[in-house]
Amino acid sequence: MRAAVYTRYGPPEVIQIQDVDKPASGPTEVLIRIHATTLCPADWRYRKADPTFCRLFSGLFRPTKIRILGMEFAGTVESVGESVTRFRIGDPVFGSTGFFKMGAHAEYVCLPENGIVAIKPTNMPFEEAAAVLYGGVAALYFLRKAEIKPGQNVLIYGASGSVGVFAVQLAKLFGARVTGVCSTRNLDLVRSLGADEVIDYTRDDFSKSGHIYDVVFDAVGKSGYRRALKSLKRGGFYVRVGGSGGLSSILVSILAGWWVSLTGAASLVGGVAAGGREGQLFLRDLIEAGKIRTVIDKCYPLEQIVEAHRYVEAGHKRGNVVIVV
Numbered sequence: 001m002r003a004a005v006y007t008r009y010g011p012p013e014v015i016q017i018q019d020v021d022k023p024a025s026g027p028t029e030v031l032i033r034i035h036a037t038t039l040c041p042a043d044w045r046y047r048k049a050d051p052t053f054c055r056l057f058s059g060l061f062r063p064t065k066i067r068i069l070g071m072e073f074a075g076t077v078e079s080v081g082e083s084v085t086r087f088r089i090g091d092p093v094f095g096s097t098g099f100f101k102m103g104a105h106a107e108y109v110c111l112p113e114n115g116i117v118a119i120k121p122t123n124m125p126f127e128e129a130a131a132v133l134y135g136g137v138a139a140l141y142f143l144r145k146a147e148i149k150p151g152q153n154v155l156i157y158g159a160s161g162s163v164g165v166f167a168v169q170l171a172k173l174f175g176a177r178v179t180g181v182c183s184t185r186n187l188d189l190v191r192s193l194g195a196d197e198v199i200d201y202t203r204d205d206f207s208k209s210g211h212i213y214d215v216v217f218d219a220v221g222k223s224g225y226r227r228a229l230k231s232l233k234r235g236g237f238y239v240r241v242g243g244s245g246g247l248s249s250i251l252v253s254i255l256a257g258w259w260v261s262l263t264g265a266a267s268l269v270g271g272v273a274a275g276g277r278e279g280q281l282f283l284r285d286l287i288e289a290g291k292i293r294t295v296i297d298k299c300y301p302l303e304q305i306v307e308a309h310r311y312v313e314a315g316h317k318r319g320n321v322v323i324v325v
Contacts, residue, residue: 003068003106004305004323009049012309017302020068023110027081030113032093034075034325036130037104039305040162041242043069044313046102057100070104070323072096074120074130084113094120094129096137096276105305107325116276121287124294131162131294131320133276136283138241139166139219141273143174146215146237150175155206155213155231158220159195160186160295160318163241166283167217168193169292179213181206181223186318189295207231215239220315229266238266295319 001022006014025031046069049055058066074094077087087093095117097103111117120129148154154171158164159180171178172194180195187198199206207227214236216228221242228238273279286292299322300308312321 001107002302004070004302005067006047006063006069007067008062009047009055012044012047012306012313014047015069015306015309017305020106022108025079025081025084025110027083028113029081029110030077030084030087030093030117031079031108031110032073032075032095032117033078033108034073034104034106035126036075037070037073037323037325038131038134038162039069039105039300039308039312039321039323040071040134041312042071042099042134043102043105044309047309048313066102068103068106070097070102070106071099072130072133073104073109074126075109075325078108081113086113087117092120092126093117094126094132095280096133098276099272105302105323105325114277116280118277118280118284121284123288123290127299127322127324128294128296131296131322132283132287133280135162135164135320136166136292136294137276137279138163138273139170140279140282141275142217142239142241142269143167143170143215145269146217146239146267148174148176148215152176152214153179153211154215154217155179155181155211156195157181157201157206157216157218157223157228159190159193159198161219162317162320164219165189165193165295165319166292167219168195171217173286173291176215179206179211183316189318193295217241232266234266236266237269239269241270297321299324 003020005018077091154176156167160182178195179197180190181199182190190198207230212233216232217239297318302325
């Protein structure tokens with residue numbers, strides 16, 4: 001099968017399309033023919049080893065444990081193991097391989113029957129269904145961790161990204177008043193997702209508006225502790241998704257978070273999102289009810305995945321970038 005493979009860390013050009021062995025489903029596994037996948041921030045961070053701790057999961061000096069990137073996908077069931085009961089050959093499915101496995105930038109992927117895989121939403125094509133889980137599960141998990149309640153004021157920084165577009169929609173569904181922060185070209189998009197107010201970060205600093213929020217949800221890890229705490233009520237939730245840099249910057253961020261929590265200035269929420277399977281089904285129900293949607297910026301064929309890496313790494317995508325396999 002064809003797959004996008006990388007054997008060293010570096011720029012987008014380290015990704016190459018190669019022929020690799022096609023996986024085979026075991027007794028409790030399903031083999032899925034991938035029709036669409038996405039290129040999310042985790043992919044280019046693994047490829048660059050940024051932050052540096054990515055090497056712990058992929059390989060210290062070069063990628064050895066993870067050589068095919070890609071977390072989320074949509075496709076059809078190609079074959080099932082003899083003990084599988086949830087799926088049949090031909091079923092349209094969507095799912096995620098997970099941050100620590102990857103492997104979806106390929107023609108086929110094999111997953112356990114009880115993994116994060118389910119029948120795709122009936123009202124979504126494969127390209128849209130592939131772009132649900134990375135951003136949707138993260139937004140859902142972290143909003144729940146922040147104990148979001150009806151009537152709260154929530155600021156979402158990076159509201160037009162893959163996590164942000166779902167965070168805006170879910171926060172509104174949970175009854176919050178939402179302020180989205182994004183660039184000029186994405187103001188109308190964030191409004192269309194339900195934001196009550198939008199702030200153009202290229203013109204205005206949200207921390208100077210004088211508004212105080214119950215939750216500051218940083219979907220891109222760029223708001224900064226000082227600005228976030230200035231706009232957050234004491235003891236409110238500061239959600240920080242993502243981050244980059246070397247070991248020193250990571251340690252500084254950890255120490256700052258520890259100090260913020262210790263002093264009671266804020267309750268810090270971060271880490272890796274959990275509850276993928278339950279979240280997947282919750283999101284599918286909302287999608288089929290017409291309550292949330294995904295946002296697709298661009299689609300690239302698998303053969304142009306290097307160009308897709310360049311675009312996503314530049315940091316200006318809106319919603320999701322889809323790879324059509």
